[in-house]
Amino acid sequence: MATRADWQRTHWCGEVRKADVGGEMTFNGWVRRRRDHGGLIFVDLVDRTGLCQVVFDPSECPDAHATAGGLRGEYVLSVSGVLAARSDETVNPRLETGEVELRARRAEVLNPSETPPFSLTEEDAAADEMIRLRYRYLDLRTPRMQRNLRLRHRAAQAARSYLDAQGFWEVETPMLFRQTPEGARDYLVPSRVNPGHFYALPQSPQIMKQLLMVAGMERYYQLARCLRDEDLRRDRQPEHTQIDMELAFVTREDILTVTEGLFRAIFRETIGYELPDPFPRMTHAEAVAKYGTDKPDTRYGMELTDLGDIAAQCEFRVFASAVQSGGQVKAIAAPGGAQWGRMVMDRITEELQRETRAKGLAWIALLDEGPKSPIAKFFTDEQLRDLIARTGANPGDMVLMVADQPDVVAEALDRLRRKLADRLGLIPEGVFSPLWVLDFPMFAWSEDEGRWDAEHHPFCMPHPDDIDLIESDPGKVRAQAYDVVMNGDELGSGSIRIHRRDIQQRIFSMLGITAEQAEERFGFLLKAFEYGTPPHGGIAPGFDRIVMWLCGEPNIREVMAFPKTQTAQCLMSGAPSMVDDRLLRDLHIKLDLPPEG
RNA sequence: GGGCCCGUAGCUCAGUCGGUUCAGAGUGCCAGCCUGUCAAGCUGGAAGUCGCGGGUUCAAGUCCCGUCGGGCCCGCCA
Numbered sequence: 001m002a003t004r005a006d007w008q009r010t011h012w013c014g015e016v017r018k019a020d021v022g023g024e025m026t027f028n029g030w031v032r033r034r035r036d037h038g039g040l041i042f043v044d045l046v047d048r049t050g051l052c053q054v055v056f057d058p059s060e061c062p063d064a065h066a067t068a069g070g071l072r073g074e075y076v077l078s079v080s081g082v083l084a085a086r087s088d089e090t091v092n093p094r095l096e097t098g099e100v101e102l103r104a105r106r107a108e109v110l111n112p113s114e115t116p117p118f119s120l121t122e123e124d125a126a127a128d129e130m131i132r133l134r135y136r137y138l139d140l141r142t143p144r145m146q147r148n149l150r151l152r153h154r155a156a157q158a159a160r161s162y163l164d165a166q167g168f169w170e171v172e173t174p175m176l177f178r179q180t181p182e183g184a185r186d187y188l189v190p191s192r193v194n195p196g197h198f199y200a201l202p203q204s205p206q207i208m209k210q211l212l213m214v215a216g217m218e219r220y221y222q223l224a225r226c227l228r229d230e231d232l233r234r235d236r237q238p239e240h241t242q243i244d245m246e247l248a249f250v251t252r253e254d255i256l257t258v259t260e261g262l263f264r265a266i267f268r269e270t271i272g273y274e275l276p277d278p279f280p281r282m283t284h285a286e287a288v289a290k291y292g293t294d295k296p297d298t299r300y301g302m303e304l305t306d307l308g309d310i311a312a313q314c315e316f317r318v319f320a321s322a323v324q325s326g327g328q329v330k331a332i333a334a335p336g337g338a339q340w341g342r343m344v345m346d347r348i349t350e351e352l353q354r355e356t357r358a359k360g361l362a363w364i365a366l367l368d369e370g371p372k373s374p375i376a377k378f379f380t381d382e383q384l385r386d387l388i389a390r391t392g393a394n395p396g397d398m399v400l401m402v403a404d405q406p407d408v409v410a411e412a413l414d415r416l417r418r419k420l421a422d423r424l425g426l427i428p429e430g431v432f433s434p435l436w437v438l439d440f441p442m443f444a445w446s447e448d449e450g451r452w453d454a455e456h457h458p459f460c461m462p463h464p465d466d467i468d469l470i471e472s473d474p475g476k477v478r479a480q481a482y483d484v485v486m487n488g489d490e491l492g493s494g495s496i497r498i499h500r501r502d503i504q505q506r507i508f509s510m511l512g513i514t515a516e517q518a519e520e521r522f523g524f525l526l527k528a529f530e531y532g533t534p535p536h537g538g539i540a541p542g543f544d545r546i547v548m549w550l551c552g553e554p555n556i557r558e559v560m561a562f563p564k565t566q567t568a569q570c571l572m573s574g575a576p577s578m579v580d581d582r583l584l585r586d587l588h589i590k591l592d593l594p595p596e597g
Numbered sequence: 598g599g600g601c602c603c604g605u606a607g608c609u610c611a612g613u614c615g616g617u618u619c620a621g622a623g624u625g626c627c628a629g630c631c632u633g634u635c636a637a638g639c640u641g642g643a644a645g646u647c648g649c650g651g652g653u654u655c656a657a658g659u660c661c662c663g664u665c666g667g668g669c670c671c672g673c674c675a
Contacts, residue, residue, distance in 0.1 A: 039632030053635065073625090090633055098635090115626060118608050123636060124624075125609045130667050183675045203675090230674040354600085355670080444675090457675045493675090555668095566668065 007078035007108050014050020016083055018099045026080040027052065027102060028110070030141065031071050032121060041068040045077060045102075048146065053092070053101040054079050060103060067107040074113035074120070074138075080106040129557075133571040136562055148559050152547045154270045156223060159243050159543075162265040166258055168221040168245065173208040175201055175225070181521055182457060184228040187238075195588040201227040204540060207525055209246040210459065210497055213536040214528045221245045223543060232566045234555035235489065235545055243546075245494075246538035252480055252496055256436060259484060259492065259539050263434060263546075270550050273432060279484070281436040292330075292414030294440070297488030299433045300426040302417050304330045304410075305391045307401065316378035318360065322403035329403040332413055333391045334420045337398025338365040348400075348416075358412035362401040366393055418488065432549065434486045439463065442470075442477035443510065451512045456481040458507055460495040461537070470506050484541065491546055494539025501529060 009028040011020070029047035041056040056068035064079075071077065081104040092098035117135055118127035122143045126132075132139040139145055160170070179186055179200035186200040202208070204226045212220045224244040232238065243262065247255060260279050267273040280298065287296050290303045311319035311329035319329050340348075349361040364373040364384075371384060379387065393399050400420075402412045421427050442462050443452040452474050454460065462470060463478040470477055481495035498504045504526070508518045518526060544556040557563035564570055584591065 033635075033637095035634050035637050037632050037634065037637075038630065040634075041632095042634050042637080044635070055633085057632080059632085087633085090635085092635055095635080115607070119625075121636075127608060128604090128667080130604090131608080133667090184673085206675095228674065231672080233674085234669070236674065454675055460675090565666090567666085571667090 006080075006106075007110065009047075009078075011083075012049040013045050013047045013052040014096060016052055016097055016100055016102075018085060020083050021085045021100055023083050024080070025083060025102070026078060027054070028078050029076075030113075031073060031075045031077055033073070034068070034071050036069065041065060041071075043068060043071060043077070043079075045079065046141075050096055052097045053095075054081070054104050055084075055101050056104045056107070061105050064104045064107040067109065068104070071109070072113065072115065074116050074141075075109055076111040076113070078108045078110055079104050130571065133557075133563070133565065136572045140561060145558070148547070148551045148553065149561060151270055151550050152559055155266050155543070155547050155550060158266045158269040159221075159223070159262060162262055163221045163243075163245070166219070166261070168219040169217055170222055171212055171217060171220050172222060173202070173205040173212075173224070177202050177208070178524075180207065182454075184230050187227050187229050190587040190589055192586055203228050204242060205244050206457065206459075207522075209244060209538060210536065211525065211528055213246055213248045213497075214531065214533050216248075217246075218248045219246075220538075224540075229568075232564070232568060234557075235542075235548065237544070237556060237560065238564055238568050240556065241543040242540040243492075243543050244538070244540045246536060248534040248536040250535070250537060252438075252482065252537065255494060255496075255537050255539055256482065259494075259541065260434075262541070263484070263491075266546060267432065267550070275432060275434055279434045279436050281438055283439045284437055284441065284478075285439070287437050288410055292410035292412075292417065293488075294437055295483065295485045295488055295490045296435065296437075297418065297421070297427070297433070298435050298485075299428055299431050299487055300421050302332050302334065302421055302426070304332055304413050304417070307331055307387055307390060310379075310383055310387050310390070311403065314379050314383055316362075316375050318362075319378075319401075319403050327403060327405045328409045329401060330409050330413055331387075331391045331399050331401040332417050332420075333393035334398040334400060334424060335394070335426065336396055336424060337400075337420065338367050338396045340365070340398055345398075351419075352412055352416060356412045356415050357408045358402050358404060360402075361412075361416075362403070364388065364393075364399040364401075366395050366397050366399065368395060432486055434484060434491075437483045437485055439478040440481040440483070441475065442466070442479040442481075442507075443474045445475065452510050454507075454511055455479065456493070456495050458511055458513070459497045459504070461498045462503070462507070467503065470510055474510055480537070482539070484539070486549065489545055489549070490542075491549075492539050492541030494537065496535070496537035499529065499533040499535050501526070504529070 007026065007028070009026055011025040011027060013027050013029050016025070027045055027047070029045040031043055032046045032051065033044040035042040039058055043054045043056065044051050045054050056065045058065040079102065081102045083100050084103050086099055086101055116138050118131055120138060120142050140149065176189060176199040179188065179198060184203050186203065189199040189201060191197045191199060205222065205224050209220055222244045224242050225239055226242050227239045229238065230236070247258070260277070264275045264277065267275050284294055287294050290296070292304055307329045308323050312323040314320060322329055345363050352358050352361050362375050364371050364376065366388065371388065376384060388399060391399050400416055402409050404412070441455050442460065444455045446453040456479055461480045463480055466477040479495060483490050484492040498507065505515070544559055547559040548556050551559055553559055562570065562572065569575065
């Protein structure tokens with residue numbers, strides 16, 4: 001039988017306390033810092049749990065002291081000794097282990113290290129992300145990244161144990177699947193044994209999880225890798241993880257309830273934060289009307305107010321004509337913004353024009369001596385009073401107004417609202433504000449393609465009251481689709497699915513998919529639906545985004561072990577790379593590259 | 598495909614109006630000294646293709662154009 005080697009760990013660096021004093025123990029870890037006094041040498045030894053000071057005293061153990069003299073940063077060390085209490089003057093209150101230290105009797109370098117290219121200690125300035133990604137295995141050794149990955153693990157465990165307790169089965173679905181035409185660009189994988197044929201890596205297990213409902217799994221979940229060949233953002237990577245869920249014999253309420261429970265479990269068991277019970281809700285129409293977006297940040301106010309009726313009657317032509325031509329005039333009130341002079345407002349306007357389709361920005365500064373505005377002269381005193389009252393603005397605030405078509409007004413005021421809230425410091429720290437956005441529209445008109453598109457996806461069940469509108473007024477059809485939004489980020493999206501063939505057919509034909517095309521693309525799914533499909537629905541919370549919020553990180557790269565850059569490359573491994581011609585030949589693939597330069 | 602920001606020592610950065618003090622600081626690294634430090638201290642040392650290419654100029658880290666790399670955003674992502 002194998003026995004413990006004499007260098008193997010008996011205790012964790014970060015876990016020893018005063019109660020352990022007097023114990024003989026062995027640490028395994030990395031040398032973070034060495035303080036050599038000529039006589040005494042102090043070494044900060046670090047493992048996954050934290051840091052403990054090791055003392056090498058030449059009078060106690062010359063051999064170990066000699067070894068310590070050669071230690072450098074990130075050497076892998078095994079050290080044995082007796083844990084001692086520190087004297088009162090030498091206690092370090094900033095360390096969890098600051099009341100104790102290991103007095104080394106034996107030290108063995110398990111492996112030396114090159115000098116790391118950047119500092120791994122908490123207090124040093126963070127290295128540039130480029131170099132962190134090139135040496136990701138070192139970056140992951142920093143306290144920040146160890147904490148992030150530990151929290152990510154805890155979140156995954158919380159999700160699994162909650163879903164298990166709720167009767168979900170974890171089922172794995174294939175990474176090599178059939179390419180289906182909807183949605184994002186696919187990553188393709190050539191099949192060697194089927195020349196000219198390709199698998200697609202799943203954008204999500206959407207179709208497979210619905211098949212699992214047909215298959216009688218009743219409640220399925222999976223921490224599913226999802227792959228999309230689209231451009232990256234701070235919260236979008238080519239591969240990400242969803243807590244993919246699907247439930248049979250349920251209504252929307254069941255799914256919202258179980259999802260809220262999931263979020264509450266995760267936030268409670270990772271960071272001890274209690275999310276509201278239940279989550280606030282609003283319809284998609286309400287979200288767009290009040291916030292100009294389908295993922296409002298509800299940590300602060302500054303809601304949009306409609307000034308259409310007042311604007312229609314005023315003398316300001318831009319406002320009146322916007323309303324006449326079917327547009328809107330809406331406003332937000334920026335608390336304390338009245339102090340911004342014309343220069344600041346000109347800059348804000350210019351920025352808004354550059355970043356959105358808004359053509360202009362009107363404003364009223366509520367100064368102590370009364371409202372001041374370039375457009376005040378176009379309003380009667382009463383109109384001005386009504387308008388200001390409507391926005392809920394107080395003295396000292398700035399009212400900002402945009403007039404245009406509804407989508408432009410929404411885009412502009414959403415942008416302004418977020419930007420000004422940030423600038424005015426209105427966004428509270430440490431607050432998580434979840435929200436359900438319900439009743440998304442079923443269809444969105446695609447100007448490019450000249451037809452209706454599925455807003456969520458084509459298997460999404462329309463609202464029962466709206467089924468008769470599918471053909472007559474598709475823009476009015478609400479879907480039984482819902483998003484869970486938190487602090488202005490979409491954290492999950494789901495729907496009740498269509499389980500009736502006739503409705504599915506009507507949706508397909510609205511989307512311009514013929515019966516033949518549907519058969520060609522989704523025939524296997526539609527066939528499955530003919531064999532006793534239960535009513536079902538699901539949701540897929542984005543795991544990386546959740547962990548990003550738990551960690552307080554600004555992007556999901558900080559909570560992924562090995563993320564890609566904005567050009568979808570791995571700076572550590574050099575992926576993607578060219579491959580050997582022989583590999584391509586085996587796959588029957590010929591390159592047709594654009595000319596260099 | 599487009600807009601904006603960034604690139605100077607291993608790392609983090611400063612570098613004004615283009616000019617001899619413009620190749621700099623801190624830290625890290627190397628060497629020596631040092632027995633209670635914990636971002637140890639003291640002394641000394643090594644360390645640069647100013648991302649790359651071109652242009653303007655008597656003179657470019659600095660100005661212009663291009664390009665490469667990184668980031669944020671728009672498009673895109675049901």
